[in-house]
Structures are given as structure tokens and as C-alpha cells.
Amino acid sequence: AQSVSQHNHHVILSEAASLELGCNYSYGGTVNLFWYVQYPGQHLQLLLKYFSGDPLVKGIKGFEAEFIKSKFSFNLRKPSVQWSDTAEYFCAVNGRNDYKLSFGAGTTVTVRA
Amino acid sequence: NAGVTQTPKFQVLKTGQSMTLQCAQDMNHEYMSWYRQDPGMGLRLIHYSVGAGITDQGEVPNGYNVSRSTTEDFPLRLLSAAPSQTSVYFCASSSHDRLQETQYFGPGTRLLVL
Numbered sequence: 001a002q003s004v005s006q007h008n009h010h011v012i013l014s015e016a017a018s019l020e021l022g023c024n025y026s027y028g029g030t031v032n033l034f035w036y037v038q039y040p041g042q043h044l045q046l047l048l049k050y051f052s053g054d055p056l057v058k059g060i061k062g063f064e065a066e067f068i069k070s071k072f073s074f075n076l077r078k079p080s081v082q083w084s085d086t087a088e089y090f091c092a093v094n095g096r097n098d099y100k101l102s103f104g105a106g107t108t109v110t111v112r113a
Numbered sequence: 114n115a116g117v118t119q120t121p122k123f124q125v126l127k128t129g130q131s132m133t134l135q136c137a138q139d140m141n142h143e144y145m146s147w148y149r150q151d152p153g154m155g156l157r158l159i160h161y162s163v164g165a166g167i168t169d170q171g172e173v174p175n176g177y178n179v180s181r182s183t184t185e186d187f188p189l190r191l192l193s194a195a196p197s198q199t200s201v202y203f204c205a206s207s208s209h210d211r212l213q214e215t216q217y218f219g220p221g222t223r224l225l226v227l
Contacts, residue, residue, distance in 0.1 A: 009153070034215075043203065044156075044218040090155055099144050099163065099207070100171060101216060103155035 002027040004091050006104035013081055014112050021076040021107050023091035030096040033074040035065055036103075038088045047089070050074065061085070083113045115139050117219035119204050125225045126194040134189040134222050136204030144207045145187040146216070149173065149200040156203065162187055194226045 007022035025031065035047040048059025055067040065076045074091060091104040120135045138145065146161035148171075158171030162181040176198060178190040187206075191198060201223050205216040 004155075006155075036218075043220045044205075046215050049215060092156075099146070100158055100161060101146075101156075103148075103157070105153055105155040 002031075002093055002095065002102045004093050004102050004104035006089075006091055006107050008107045009105070010108045010110070012110045012112065015083055016080050017111075019076075019078045019081045019085070019109065021089055021091075021109070023074045023076065023104060024072050025074065025091075025093045025102075026072060027093060027095060031093050032096060033065075033067060034092040034101070035059065035063070035074075035076050036090045036092060038090070038106075040087065044090065047076070081109075081111050083111050085109060086111045117204055117206055117217050119202075119219035119222050121222060122220070123223050123225075125227065126191070127227055128194060128196060130194050132191050132194065134191075134202055134204075134224075136187045136189065136219060137185050138187075138204075138206040138217070139185065140206060140208075140217070141184060142206035142208050142217075143184065144216075145181070146171070146205050147177070147179065147187070147189045148203045148205065149198075150203060150221075151200050159189065159202075191224075194224075196226045198224065199226045200224060 003026045005024045033050040036044045037047045050057045050067045058064045088106045090106045092101045094101045117138045143164045147159040148156040150156050157173045160179040162168045201221050203221050204219040207216040
């Protein structure tokens with residue numbers, strides 16, 4: 001069975017600081033990888049996704065993630081956060097031929113103005 | 114398109130009561146699923162469906178039933194509510210044509226079981 005581990009439960013940053021959220025997964029085959037974001041009071045939205053090709057993926061709002069196959073990792077980064085980036089971030093994975101998504105426990109990011 | 118809609122937004126139940134959480138999508142997506150979100154545990158898959166008439170269990174199916182009589186609707190039924198089912202429930206859908214399609218989530222139903 002696949003599983004996803006997010007390293008940080010809660011991250012607190014100041015505006016303009018850089019953000020990196022760790023995500024590791026375990027799965028025995030080819031995977032699709034996702035980062036979802038949940039802003040306060042809202043539903044999940046897709047930030048970015050990786051299926052194949054360039055392992056550095058760019059998403060919305062200046063976020064990017066790098067897939068490192070040898071490390072089973074898909075870390076999320078943003079060079080300079082804004083107060084509006086305060087949200088909960090979820091890493092998710094499914095097998096290439098499997099609909100079922102497995103989510104990590106989530107990381108709450110609080111950006112202080 | 115309205116996307117994925119869920120009703121109700123909030124619900125309070127007493128232990129033992131039953132209810133149905135509604136989910137509908139207007140994107141003609143074949144795949145639909147139900148998740149529950151609990152603090153510190155992320156989202157866990159309850160049940161999913163790959164098309165009308167086809168459903169299967171996810172990671173935490175006990176205490177829940179689903180059916181898929183149409184492409185658009187995928188209701189989740191709580192047979193006899195328990196306090197452990199207090200959670201936020203999300204419905205999601207995606208296209209069947211390409212497995213890499215993004216899952217689109219509804220706004221969620223917040224359920225409190227007393």
C-alpha cells in the first residue's frame with residue numbers, strides 16, 4: 001500500500017521568508033504526485049502536479065516542487081511567502097494506474113505579516 | 114459549471130441517527146470519491162466509484178454506504194452515526210479518460226455527532 005509522509009506539522013514564517021515543505025512517499029511503482037492547498041474556510045485546490053518529464057514542476061502562486069525519484073521525495077518550495085500563503089498544504093500520491101489518492105497528514109503554514 | 118457541490122454544509126446528529134451526505138458534479142466525470150479529514154491525519158479515502166453502478170471501498174469504509182445510480186451523483190450514507198464519525202467530509206471527482214487527471218474537491222460537509 002502506498003503512504004505519504006509530510007515532515008512538518010506546523011511551520012511559522014515571516015513574510016518574504018523562503019518556504020520548503022518536505023514530502024516522502026512509499027510506493028512500489030510509477031506514481032503521480034500532487035500538492036494541494038486548503039486556505040482557511042475553503043476546499044482543497046490543486047497547487048501543482050507531477051506525472052512525468054521535467055522533475056521540477058511549477059505551479060500556481062509561485063510554488064514549485066521537485067521530484068527526486070531516488071529519494072522518493074516531492075518537496076514543495078516558494079522563494080518568498082506572502083501573508084496570503086497561510087494555509088494547510090497536503091502532499092498526495094497515486095499509482096500510475098490507480099485512481100485512489102493517498103494524502104499526507106498535512107502541514108499548516110502560518111505566515112506572519 | 115458549478116463543479117463539485119456538497120450538501121449540507123453543516124450537520125449535527127445524535128448517536129444512532131442516520132443521514133445522507135449529498136455530492137453532485139456537472140463535469141461528466143466518471144470517477145468520484147469520498148474522503149474524511151481529521152486533524153493530523155490528512156484525508157482518508159472512504160469509498161470511491163469509477164462509474165455509474167460501480168463502487169468500491171477505500172481505506173476507512175466501515176459505517177458508511179455509497180451508491181452510484183447516475184454519473185452526476187454520489188451520496189454517502191451514514192447508517193448509524195457514531196461520535197467517531199465527527200469529521201469534515203469531502204467529495205471529489207475526476208475524469209476517467211486519463212488517470213493523470215486532477216481530482217476536483219467539493220466545499221465539504223462538517224459533521225458533528227453527539
